[in-house]
Amino acid sequence: MSDIISLLPDHVANQIAAGEVVQRPSSVVKELLENSIDAGATDVHLIIQDAGKSLIQIVDNGKGMSYADARMAFERHATSKIKLADDLFNLHTMGFRGEALASIAAVAQVEMKTRPHGEELGTELRIEGSKVVHQKVCQCAEGTSIAVSNLFFNIPARRQFLKSDNVENRHIIDAFEYVALANPGITFRFTQNNVELFHLPSGNYRQRIASVFGKKYNERLVPVEEVTGVVALNGFVLKPEFARKTRGEQFFFVNDRFIKNSYLHHAVSHAFEHLIKSGDHPAYFLYMQIDPKRIDVNIHPTKTEIKFDDEKAIYAIIRSAVKHALGQFNIAPTLDFNQNVEDIPVLDPTRRIVPPTIQVDPNFNPFLEDDTPSKPVSGGISKSYSPSSNSFSLGGDTTNWQSLYRESEEPVEQIQVSADWNTTTETKSNGTHFQLDNRFVITKVKSGLIAIHQQRAHRRVHYERFVRILNDHHAASQQLLFPITLHLNGGDMELVRGLNDTLHRLGFEIEYPSGQQLLVQGIPMHLTESEVPIVLDQLVDDVKSDADVFRNDPTHAMAKSLSSHIGIKSGQVLNAEEMQHLIDELFACEMPYTDIFGRPIIVQIGVDELDKKFK
Ligand code: ADP
Numbered sequence: 001m002s003d004i005i006s007l008l009p010d011h012v013a014n015q016i017a018a019g020e021v022v023q024r025p026s027s028v029v030k031e032l033l034e035n036s037i038d039a040g041a042t043d044v045h046l047i048i049q050d051a052g053k054s055l056i057q058i059v060d061n062g063k064g065m066s067y068a069d070a071r072m073a074f075e076r077h078a079t080s081k082i083k084l085a086d087d088l089f090n091l092h093t094m095g096f097r098g099e100a101l102a103s104i105a106a107v108a109q110v111e112m113k114t115r116p117h118g119e120e121l122g123t124e125l126r127i128e129g130s131k132v133v134h135q136k137v138c139q140c141a142e143g144t145s146i147a148v149s150n151l152f153f154n155i156p157a158r159r160q161f162l163k164s165d166n167v168e169n170r171h172i173i174d175a176f177e178y179v180a181l182a183n184p185g186i187t188f189r190f191t192q193n194n195v196e197l198f199h200l201p202s203g204n205y206r207q208r209i210a211s212v213f214g215k216k217y218n219e220r221l222v223p224v225e226e227v228t229g230v231v232a233l234n235g236f237v238l239k240p241e242f243a244r245k246t247r248g249e250q251f252f253f254v255n256d257r258f259i260k261n262s263y264l265h266h267a268v269s270h271a272f273e274h275l276i277k278s279g280d281h282p283a284y285f286l287y288m289q290i291d292p293k294r295i296d297v298n299i300h301p302t303k304t305e306i307k308f309d310d311e312k313a314i315y316a317i318i319r320s321a322v323k324h325a326l327g328q329f330n331i332a333p334t335l336d337f338n339q340n341v342e343d344i345p346v347l348d349p350t351r352r353i354v355p356p357t358i359q360v361d362p363n364f365n366p367f368l369e370d371d372t373p374s375k376p377v378s379g380g381i382s383k384s385y386s387p388s389s390n391s392f393s394l395g396g397d398t399t400n401w402q403s404l405y406r407e408s409e410e411p412v413e414q415i416q417v418s419a420d421w422n423t424t425t426e427t428k429s430n431g432t433h434f435q436l437d438n439r440f441v442i443t444k445v446k447s448g449l450i451a452i453h454q455q456r457a458h459r460r461v462h463y464e465r466f467v468r469i470l471n472d473h474h475a476a477s478q479q480l481l482f483p484i485t486l487h488l489n490g491g492d493m494e495l496v497r498g499l500n501d502t503l504h505r506l507g508f509e510i511e512y513p514s515g516q517q518l519l520v521q522g523i524p525m526h527l528t529e530s531e532v533p534i535v536l537d538q539l540v541d542d543v544k545s546d547a548d549v550f551r552n553d554p555t556h557a558m559a560k561s562l563s564s565h566i567g568i569k570s571g572q573v574l575n576a577e578e579m580q581h582l583i584d585e586l587f588a589c590e591m592p593y594t595d596i597f598g599r600p601i602i603v604q605i606g607v608d609e610l611d612k613k614f615k
């Protein structure tokens with residue numbers, strides 16, 4: 001019988017091993033960034049073309065490699081990080097396996113230029129699919145530049161398996177953020193398709209978090225600190241009101257490397273209990289320093305999951321440190337959901353909100369003379385809301401409430417309406433619309449009084465206007481004399497850019513001169529300039545936290561986000577003309593009675609109700 005066992009050729013063995021380390025472009029990004037940091041770089045530049053499919057390049061100012069080391073670095077199990085047999089445990093504790101460069105070179109075309117500090121000349125090395133194409137002395141900058149082109153060029157099946165550019169870019173941004181957040185002392189730049197997405201100057205943890213996620217994070221962070229024999233813990237949690245329904249900003253770092261750990265995540269969630277709505281996830285950036293002997297990083301090939309010897313103790317420490325931090329910064333006692341009722345939706349906003357079914361007395365028209373004491377709706381338009389059925393019940397039993405206002409467009413009704421609304425014109429002289437507590441517009445109708453919640457009313461007006469524009473595909477835009485410049489971080493910028501078509505339809509005209517800056521040249525007719533930053537900021541936040549709604553019902557989600565922080569606010573003084581305008585706009589709405597969360601906008605107090613009170 002002939003022999004059947006043969007050794008796999010080296011390049012095949014390398015390709016198989018590569019599969020473990022290099023799953024997608026972001027794996028290359030992670031390995032190369034970590035190598036630059038290990039090499040002591042203080043300045044690292046990541047350059048990406050086509051979601052890493054055509055180019056992933058990293059340029060650092062680290063210690064560089066000698067001519068011989070440059071070649072050695074690409075051998076499997078070549079690492080400069082373990083020298084003595086005693087250091088062998090480091091294979092497990094630090095995850096140095098000397099595999100990354102060999103694996104990357106097995107599945108891509110790699111060009112490296114490297115020069116150690118103090119040397120006059122550097123080395124240029126080109127490897128394609130594990131084969132050295134050339135190695136020569138060259139002129140180059142101190143430090144190392146590694147360009148990885150055409151990933152998986154020699155394994156078409158793997159290349160086809162890559163996801164869309166959007167998905168791969170998201171993974172790359174994540175990998176970049178993990179490393180950048182773990183190493184705030186290092187300056188990072190990230191250029192994507194020739195546009196600078198991030199430029200992160202060196203600083204402390206707080207500054208790094210703010211430069212990655214935006215300046216507004218600065219005031220959202222609550223510091224956490226606890227040093228024990230088991231772990232030195234520090235970092236931040238986000239104030240409870242910034243908890244999100246979708247997971248995202250949950251970062252644990254152990255010995256300066258990002259890790260995932262659902263058990264420890266639970267420890268933080270536990271500390272937030274009763275401070276956030278159930279189902280929401282607290283956001284955190286927690287950095288742990290732990291004796292490397294007491295962890296095992298090699299349970300996962302890409303090293304984002306690690307095992308702790310003292311897992312239970314670390315759980316308890318994290319939980320109590322976070323609780324303590326929230327307590328010390330007075331987060332817990334001052335939190336009162338009732339006070340924030342304007343911003344906290346009654347409904348889970350990930351649920352599709354269908355137009356409520358309203359049941360009213362068809363004969364009841366607040367604009368018509370009607371003093372029938374037996375009117376079925378005692379509080380007029382006050383109503384009860386049933387979240388389970390998403391419907392409203394007004395006490396009456398018909399559904400043609402629209403007729404109240406629709407018919408009012410007919411001339412005859414118009415007279416009726418304006419006869420009543422004449423109080424309005426009178427208002428200007430004798431003020432029959434008036435504001436109560438700077439929150440409600442009170443006005444007289446023939447059958448009593450109505451109180452309009454000014455903030456909700458105006459948001460409803462805006463919401464419906466945005467929906468209309470999005471459905472009609474056209475919007476007027478007001479050109480700004482002086483464009484508004486906004487600064488966003490790279491990830492958020494990508495997000496706005498992705499929404500550009502929709503924003504354009506709404507009347508925004510935005511230019512993107514750089515990766516962190518956008519220029520707003522035109523805005524929708526009904527926005528004011530000062531609202532633009534608020535609206536875009538909110539939109540970015542909402543897209544991140546309500547991604548599902550944006551996917552499933554983009555028109556509603558977009559209109560909801562854009563309208564949620566603009567317009568007339570509670571507490572704002574309105575003059576007669578503004579009150580009149582608001583009332584007119586509100587009653588032109590499809591659904592003037594409730595806001596998108598189902599909360600009342602209008603409450604009526606009927607004359608009959610007043611009568612009762614005088615009995
Ligand atoms: P490991 O990081 O586990 O040692 P790698 O395959 O990632 O294995 O790297 C192999 C070796 O190449 C490293 O140990 C280091 O000596 C060298 N090296 C890699 N990248 C750089 C860099 N950017 N600057 C200097 N040396 C580097």
Ligand code: MG
Nearest residue numbers: 031034035100
């Ligand atoms: Mg490495």
